[in-house]
Amino acid sequence: MGRLLIEGIPFHVDTMGGYVGKPIGESDWMPVDQDRIDLFSEATEDRNPLHVDPAWAAANGPFGSTIAHGFLTLSLLSHLSRSGELQPDGVDYGINLGFERIRFLAPVAVGDRIKLRVTLAEIKPRGAGKWQYKLRCTVITEKTGKTALSAIWLVLFVSAARAGEDGRPFG
Template sequence: MSQVIIRSFEEFEKFNGQQIGSSDYFKITQDQINLFADATHDHQWIHTNPERAKKEGAFGNTIAHGYLTLSIVPHLWEQIVDVRNLKMMINYGIESLRFASPVLVDQEVKLHATLKSVMNLRGTVKAEVQVKLEIKDQKKPAFTGVLIFLYHFMD
């Protein structure tokens, strides 16, 4: 994996309409799922009860919360892009998010990112990034969507 370094709107603009890159694989563990359940108060058995999930669940094991898979995006995004010279970055929105396939416990996921568009809005850079969270050895991704970031560069 080679990380892209971005320091300005002009450097972002070079990737407009292009794939920026992909992260490393990241394993989703039962401990992570349980901690996420505690943080969000979502203790549904399909996430937190391995024995019941194996017996009664549709997937043969526990699955990660969809929002857990989404919440690891900042970690994976930072493996793809190192945005420097920043005053501030804001997560502005998500468009067209679709959870296509569940991520089972101990599966590995990888983020793929394409710069859909980048605009300079009077000094604030709005980047729309098309993302896909691949599940290792699976045809369907965990999710697809467009993440919108606002970057405020130093100069």
């Protein structure tokens, strides 16, 4: 999987303008199993039986099995984006600035796999060596092919060498 390169346009921070409005990549498939759901449930103290009680979810829930928390799916975007090598060359790191228009559109059933697809929506320079990217993110499920999550992710990419004396992103 990984980067979806456009012929003749390097995947580098200096040339990413050529990718605006276009898909830039997708992650590998990632399994969502009950252990992952249970660990997230414990960390967030969200112990809804729809997520953590397979017998209850099968007998009483609307989906026939447990499902991942929507926030679990959202929290996996960092990992999924790294597996897809979606950080442009020429930057040292990215900082999560938040999200716009988060939507949970379909459940992620236990045992399913998810994949992230990313389109570069916008780039704004934010000073020397800093660029704010708007990434249109879609998480799909393997079993149904449905979109489980849609969001606009704001990321500040920083080239420490170009950012000034200390390379701090907010200095």
